[in-house]
Amino acid sequence: MTDTVTHAAGSSGPDDKKLAKDLTLFDVYAMSTGAMFSSGLFLLPGIAAASTGNSVFLAYFFAGFLIMPAMYCMAELSTAMPKAGGTYYFLDRAMGPLMGTIGGLGSWIAVVFKSAFALVGMGAYLGIYLDLPFEITAIILAIAFGAINIFGAKETTTLQRVLVVTLVVILVGFTLLGLKAALEKNGSLIVFNPEYGAFFKGGLVGFVSTIGLVFVSYAGLTKVASVAEEVQNPDRNIPLGMTLSLATATVLYTLGTVVLIKLLPGEALFGSLTPIADAARVFAGDWPFDIGVILIVVAAIAAFASTGNAGIMSASRYPYAMAKDRLVPERLAELGKFKTPTLSIMLTVAVMIGVIYIFDVASVAKLASAFQLLLFMLVCAAVMVMRESRIPTYKPGFKVPLYPWMPIAGIIIGFWLIIEMGTMAIAFTGMMVIGCIVWYNVYASRRVNRRGAIFHVHERLGRNAYEGLEHELMTIINDRTQAENLSYEAVIARSLVTDFRYGRYDFELLVDLMTIEGESRYGIDPTVTRKILASETPVFRPISDGVRLARYVDARVKEPELFIFRFGPSSRLDMNLEDSEGLHTLMVLLSPLKPAGLDMRIAGHLAEIVQGEGFEPRWLSARSEAELNDVLVRDDHFLHVAVETLPRLKAQIGKPIGDLIGLGDVVVALIERGGKTRIATADNVIQNGDIVALVGEPNDLVALRLASATEEGEV
Numbered sequence: 268m269t270d271t272v273t274h275a276a277g278s279s280g281p282d283d284k285k286l287a288k289d290l291t292l293f294d295v296y297a298m299s300t301g302a303m304f305s306s307g308l309f310l311l312p313g314i315a316a317a318s319t320g321n322s323v324f325l326a327y328f329f330a331g332f333l334i335m336p337a338m339y340c341m342a343e344l345s346t347a348m349p350k351a352g353g354t355y356y357f358l359d360r361a362m363g364p365l366m367g368t369i370g371g372l373g374s375w376i377a378v379v380f381k382s383a384f385a386l387v388g389m390g391a392y393l394g395i396y397l398d399l400p401f402e403i404t405a406i407i408l409a410i411a412f413g414a415i416n417i418f419g420a421k422e423t424t425t426l427q428r429v430l431v432v433t434l435v436v437i438l439v440g441f442t443l444l445g446l447k448a449a450l451e452k453n454g455s456l457i458v459f460n461p462e463y464g465a466f467f468k469g470g471l472v473g474f475v476s477t478i479g480l481v482f483v484s485y486a487g488l489t490k491v492a493s494v495a496e497e498v499q500n501p502d503r504n505i506p507l508g509m510t511l512s513l514a515t516a517t518v519l520y521t522l523g524t525v526v527l528i529k530l531l532p533g534e535a536l537f538g539s540l541t542p543i544a545d546a547a548r549v550f551a552g553d554w555p556f557d558i559g560v561i562l563i564v565v566a567a568i569a570a571f572a573s574t575g576n577a578g579i580m581s582a583s584r585y586p587y588a589m590a591k592d593r594l595v596p597e598r599l600a601e602l603g604k605f606k607t608p609t610l611s612i613m614l615t616v617a618v619m620i621g622v623i624y625i626f627d628v629a630s631v632a633k634l635a636s637a638f639q640l641l642l643f644m645l646v647c648a649a650v651m652v653m654r655e656s657r658i659p660t661y662k663p664g665f666k667v668p669l670y671p672w673m674p675i676a677g678i679i680i681g682f683w684l685i686i687e688m689g690t691m692a693i694a695f696t697g698m699m700v701i702g703c704i705v706w707y708n709v710y711a712s713r714r715v716n717r718r719g720a721i722f723h724v725h726e727r728l729g730r731n732a733y734e735g736l737e738h739e740l741m742t743i744i745n746d747r748t749q750a751e752n753l754s755y756e757a758v759i760a761r762s763l764v765t766d767f768r769y770g771r772y773d774f775e776l777l778v779d780l781m782t783i784e785g786e787s788r789y790g791i792d793p794t795v796t797r798k799i800l801a802s803e804t805p806v807f808r809p810i811s812d813g814v815r816l817a818r819y820v821d822a823r824v825k826e827p828e829l830f831i832f833r834f835g836p837s838s839r840l841d842m843n844l845e846d847s848e849g850l851h852t853l854m855v856l857l858s859p860l861k862p863a864g865l866d867m868r869i870a871g872h873l874a875e876i877v878q879g880e881g882f883e884p885r886w887l888s889a890r891s892e893a894e895l896n897d898v899l900v901r902d903d904h905f906l907h908v909a910v911e912t913l914p915r916l917k918a919q920i921g922k923p924i925g926d927l928i929g930l931g932d933v934v935v936a937l938i939e940r941g942g943k944t945r946i947a948t949a950d951n952v953i954q955n956g957d958i959v960a961l962v963g964e965p966n967d968l969v970a971l972r973l974a975s976a977t978e979e980g981e982v
Contacts, residue, residue, distance in 0.1 A: 290498045295508030296515075297431040298491045298580070301573025303516045304434055305385045307484025309543055309567045312524050317537040319477040320468025324524040326477040331517030333478065333684075334485040336677030337643035338513060339667045340650045341489045342506040346863070347653070347663035349501040353493030354642050355585050359592065361649035364715045368594055368707040373699050374642060375585040377635040378490070379615060382578025383409070383622045389571030405623045412576045413616035416583065418605050430573040437566035438519050441547060445526030448550035453529060462533035479687035483636040484520065487574060488513055489643075493581040493588075502664025502862055543567070579615055587611040594711040637692035638699050640681045647677035662864035758827045758869065761936060763788065768835035774842050781830050781855060792823045795857065807844060807853060810874040813883060815844070816854040818866045827858040827869060833886075851887060852877075906933075906961040906968050910953055915971065925949030933971050936962045 290298075316323040344357040354374045359367020383405070390404030415426055467474050488509060491498075498504050527542050530549045536542055544563045551559020587608035590600035603609030651674050653661050667673045685693060763784055778796055785791035799819055807815035832853045834840055844850065854873065858866035876882065885898045910916045915929050924935050924947055935947045937960035947959070961968065 290494065290504075292500075292504040292508050293428065295491050295498060295504050296512050297427045297573075298494070298577045299488050299509050299512035300435065300515055301427050301431045301570075302487025302490045302577040302581075303485055303512070303574075304438070304519075304570040305388060305574040307481065308438075308520060308523055309541070309570060310388070311481055311484060312527055312542045313536050315477050315481050316463065316524070316528070316533075318469050318480070319474045320463040320533075321466045321528060322468070322474055323477065324521050324528065326474060327481050327484070327520040327524055328517065330478050330482040330485060331513060331520065333482060333680050334488060334513065336647060336667075336673045336680060338488055338509055339506070339665075340647045340674055340677055341492045342509055342665050343650055343663045343667045344646065344653070345492045345495040345505045346502045346665045347661055349495035349498060349505070350588065353489075353491075353495060353581070353584065353588075354646060355493075356588055357492075357649050358642075358645055359594075361652045362645075364592070364594060364711065365704065365707050366645070367592070368589070368711060369700055369703040370642060370645060371585045371589045371594065372703045372706060373638050374493075375582055375615070376699060377638045377642075378578050378582040378585075379619050380622060380626075380635040381487075381639075382575050382582060383619045385571045385574035385578065386412075386619075387623060389568055389575060393568065402623055406620050408572070408575060409579070409616050409619045409623065412572075412579050413612055415576070416579050416612045417603060417607055417609050427573055427576055430569045430576065434566050434569040434573060435515065435519075437562050437569075438523065441543065441563065441566070442519060442522045442526060444550055445530060445546060446522065449526060449529030463528065464533070476687050479684045481520075482684055483639065485513070485516060486636065486639050486643075487577070488516070489646075490577055490581040493584040496584075506665040579612065579619070583608055583612040583615045585611075586614060593714040594707070634692050634695040637685050637688045638696045640685050640688075641696055641700075644678045644681035647674040647681070650674045662867065664861070664863040758829060761789075762829040762831055764831040764833060766833050766835070767838040769837045771839045771841055772834075773840075777830075777832055777853070777855075780832075784830070785828065785857070789826070789828045791828065791857065795819075795821050795823050799855070809846075810854075810870070811877040811883070813849050813851040814854065814877045815850065815852070816856060816870055816873060818856045818858065818870060820858050820860055820866055822860050824857045824859045827856065827865060829869070829873075830855045830857075906971075908959065908961070910957045910959060911955070913971075916953065916959070920953050920955055922953055923949060924951050924953065927953070930961075930971060933967050934962050936960045 312323065315326060319326055341353075341357075344361075345353070348356060348360060350356045355367055355371030358370035386405040386408045387402070389408060390400075390402070393404050469476070491505065491509065495501055495505060523543070527536055527546050530546045531542065535545065544560050544567070547559045547563045586595055586599045588600075589595045590597050590611070599608065599611045599614065601608070601610055650667055651671055654670065685696070765780060778799055781799070782793045782796040785796050786793050798821070799817075807817045810816050832855075834851050834853075840847075840850070840853075856866055856869060856873075858869070877886075882898065889898050908916075910920060916927075919927055919929075927935070938947050938951055938953075939958040939960075940954065940956065953959075961971070
């Protein structure tokens with residue numbers, strides 16, 4: 268006989284200690300884009316053009332391509348482990364807490380210096396209109412942006428959206444009007460101005476060194492990884508947001524420098540620290556009230572402000588994440604009233620103020636860029652470690668293309684650019700690494716007992732792995748798929764159980780049943796289940812002594828579906844399975860590709876149930892659908908009732924399920940009518956005598972029962 272049984276497994280409620288998931292795709296785009304446009308466009312073009320002449324626009328163009336390996340490696344790690352701390356968290360879990368300390372403290376210091384530099388630059392532009400010292404203005408701005416960050420990620424990114432939209436709109440206008448003016452002035456947009464000397468003014472060496480100089484203009488692109496825990500649907504939004512941001516920056520950088528070359532004399536550009544404003548004067552100098560230049564100043568202020576604001580937001584997540592792992596004082600992991608790491612933000616702002624007051628920020632920020640390149644190299648290496656560790660629970664929602672060549676290219680590019688930056692930059696990077704190592708050995712080493720995924724690579728060479736990482740990654744998968752919790756409960760409610768009490772059966776017969784029932788009940792393409800048979804050796808893994816599960820992921824499957832085959836003592840299964848003594852149940856789970864890891868989440872819940880106390884005797888002794896329901900279903904997430912016994916449903920008999928009201932987040936998963944069970948759809952009409960399976964969170968089910976009881980006058 269074929270019985271349909273329902274079963275739901277619980278999920279934890281919201282964790283008050285977790286950061287709120289407030290960030291959308293546009294927020295990811297705004298943060299990445301805003302972190303890139305500051306000195307890279309409003310300061311560096313003149314310096315870069317002095318080194319390579321007409322080819323400066325190609326230097327920006329190629330630099331945009333060279334950042335891609337690091338960007339895609341960061342995207343893969345961010346979708347596999349969307350946790351606060353970004354680079355720190357990735358390096359810690361891949362290579363261990365020592366490397367995590369280097370990545371975390373180093374990233375924090377580097378971002379603090381670069382963000383302080385951005386605020387000083389903003390103070391310089393504001394100084395055109397305000398009679399205040401640059402440093403005082405920058406300190407006031409740091410405090411203001413810190414306060415906004417404390418109020419919440421959403422509030423921070425609302426400001427970021429405004430700044431980035433303003434910036435991009437003005438820069439697009441500058442580029443289009445500038446290209447039009449260049450065409451009118453020169454009659455052509457061919458990028459060659461004799462005043463700049465040869466196309467490659469400094470030869471190939473000068474061109475390559477210029478690429479290294481402007482490469483850091485794109486470094487802010489990856490800052491979003493540090494707030495990945497707060498991003499909605501990170502599998503899609505992080506890689507897509509970063510890609511759109513890189514495309515925007517590359518186009519505006521490249522075409523913007525074309526405008527500069529076409530409109531400004533060579534000597535005017537080489538010595539300029541405000542090249543965009545100078546170019547705007549050429550085609551907008553006669554506009555009323557000097558509005559063209561004013562708009563460029565507004566864009567520059569927006570650029571520096573967005574870099575400083577995004578910098579405070581991302582930098583504060585490093586000490587927060589490290590504090591959760593006890594690598595720095597644990598108080599820094601405390602969340603404030605607005606679910607933001609208030610103490611970490613305050614510490615970041617305080618250090619930033621000290622940097623602005625004490626150091627020559629511009630010089631130190633440039634040196635910190637070399638450390639950022641080292642981190643890019645380590646992130647690329649971390650992807651290779653995680654892949655080669657072959658941890659089953661490492662399930663990135665986005666994978667680096669052309670693996671392993673893309674990460675290898677990222678390591679080579681980073682090494683080459685660090686060498687190009689000179690002795691001082693290398694020395695500064697070395698000192699930062701040594702300082703992080705000293706902190707780890709003096710403070711953190713005795714507080715942690717954790718190893719990275721690199722030990723799983725070592726395991727293949729005969730050493731020990733760290734199993735705690737597998738459990739942590741499984742927890743991350745659970746967090747990433749929280750939006751699918753109800754989907755999970757529903758798929759268990761739809762699970763098809765076939766009970767083989769007598770006779771002999773083989774795997775081909777099981778696949779035949781899955782093909783027939785899968786197409787008729789779930790609309791699954793028959794070629795999907797036939798593909799399982801073609802694999803010849805299905806992989807059934809034990810989740811208890813008597814139960815084995817096989818998982819298959821296919822893009823043609825729209826919703827996860829579960830097939831369960833139970834074998835009685837008088838039946839026999841003809842399959843070549845090792846250690847099959849005592850085997851009584853096979854399960855086959857078909858899942859879609861997205862979200863990544865959902866199949867593992869369902870498998871984990873199934874294992875939790877079948878390994879529960881008393882499962883096996885109850886499961887083997889069950890003889891009816893109701894009894895099977897009692898065994899498989901977690902009562903707190905499932906309600907199996909006759910429609911007439913639940914007044915809120917009884918009052919709506921005759922309505923389609925899609926029109927039912929008053930159920931909240933509770934879902935009608937199954938309808939039993941006339942001895943047959945069917946999957947509930949929106950157009951199924953509730954009738955007298957129906958028995959329904961309701962699935963939902965425990966609190967929602969309790970609320971529904973209490974509401975029905977109140978309407979019946981029982982309470």
